[in-house]
Amino acid sequence: MTNSLRPHGYQRVPLPPARDENPADRAYRPDEADESPKSSSGTAGRDKPKQRNAFFDNAKYLAIVFVACGHAWEPLTDSSRAAEALYMVVYTFHMPAFIIISGYFSRSFDMRTDRLKRLVTGVLVPYVIFEIVYSFFKQYADDDPTHPISLLDPWYLTWFLVALFVWRLATPLFKIVRWPVPLALGIAVLASISPDIGDDLDLQRVLQFLPFFVVGLVMKPEHFEWVRQRWVKIAAVPVFAVATVFAYWAAPRMSSAWFYHRDSVQELAAPWWSGIVMTLALFGCSLVLTACFFAWVPKRTMWFTALGAGTLYGYLLHGFLAKGSRFWGWFDHDWPHTPLGAIAVTVVAAVVVTVLCTPPVQRMFRFVMEPKMNWAFKRDAAAQARDRAGTPPRKETARAH
Template identity: 60%
Template structure:
């Protein structure tokens, strides 16, 4: 028929790649709102958990809620960090981003937290413990070490069982710990390794309606179980920073708890991710600044206790205090993740350091005929290699 379109023909690889590139003036590809939403909601739970700590001693319900949140908020962060680190291969540009995005911020904030906490405690000691992470800074040390091990987990047959075995050995070993908080590094390792094995379809499965419907009753049941377990279980197990012997248990209990807590945390992480909205919302943009909120909120949390914010009579009523600390911590962490804070503190949290590194060499183009097949992989690698603030935080 005259004017009918010609039959489709196979496009050459170069044309296929050209069609995938955005047109001049077209809007850049947006970040996945689901992951930014998940990282923002997780950092809110981290801040709330820290704000609840002074309230635990007087309330079984607060301690149970504390245990419930601690069972999955850091595992969720770490699992997402592993997912976005799955293509890390030690390439020079990725090593550069690892140093500027993880190692250098650790050194800067280790110094800042050391002198801030000494000022609060009235300690005049000049010793600077660079290899003893202060409070929440253990996560940056762990992330640096975990990323260096990614090639190992991509090479072995059973990465998650191997990581679980190492975590179990660490939990049963009272001599591990001290410098670099290696207990935490190894005990949280299985969540990171699990993240490196996941694919996009695994997260799509969690976003199905059936998964959402199951998440609420499972989460509610876990919260009730935490209330039952509170007087029967030491909540410090969820810190993953000590051995079984240090918690007053024989070594074999540590091995059992490693597997039990891993299963519990993965289940609750799945419930959490199933309930995370996938659409853009008012808080989606804050998900890109979670590292800022993570590193900065510790100053406010630790300072609030010393500055007497928990002493007013209003804070003596546990439900009222729980509501106030939850709202204030959520608002505070949101402000710390905001764009103005990111712009102000980017030289400290994401320093450029071009003066320190050699200029990046341009990689040669892929052989003709293989470009179309490798475009998707290369794009995924570039996206996951760059440790954005939220991804570095987990």
């Protein structure tokens, strides 16, 4: 942008692009920004450690807690209308919140070699590993030896990694179109009324959740600041209250499968036109509740802030306990279905996923979640030229968020 107070032709030096990240992939570290101010010598602050953005780490941690609680509540929904109502409310916003943050930190993603490598090692490889391990777990824990091992049919939680891989690859396209959100919403609507898409790569979820990722792509830092205004925080209280009351009314009248976005309307035994109505209605409701959720997320550093860097670990690892509790009949007893039992189940779910996000767990499973795999990739020409010249690699800076 030309500065009118400067001589004609003066232009501000553009800020470097934001780093990539997603809420479930530490291979990209979006909120780790190099805030190294230049001194008169041009070198001061160059070695200053990178700072993470506490708001986004807090949001990711709280969202993963809601994910774990939602999975813990699922077996209770058949016997408790209140549990079903809370389940529907949480499912309206917890994955959209994750996906919006993921899209926000994918704004600078392109087909650059190093970013493609991180996409493979940080998303594709963990998908392959966990899909295989989950399949074996299903065979033995559920006594289901016929359960197939197929990388084309994601089981349980691994669909998110497939979706993240596809969304990231589509990012350059949505960055150049004029109306990215309406385009993504149109794709989601068409997917919801297309039963022939099938289950391959869980494409229904990939396409129906796509608008939230694109919303994140077009968001700017000031949008997150806007939802954290005092009046929004206050308004979020009655909004969540109304949503909970409405969900309590809707619980016996509406299938919670609508919130999974994994089926077409024909598979839900609904008329085709309801796919248009429900996709648009749920998109609007999810955006409102997600904004209310962001309004309540603390901006300052909290005791759980550091756990936001390990949400991928908590997300994928807690699935073994969530599914195992069904396979092993833990919810077949009466006590978990009592009010005190439901509270205890909620607390256990929150504690377990919190532990799974801690640094010791990250160190233990980093070889799976963030493998380096340098052996699998050719070295780029620039790195080879630097080695021959004996010059250190140029440090990439990123704008602080």
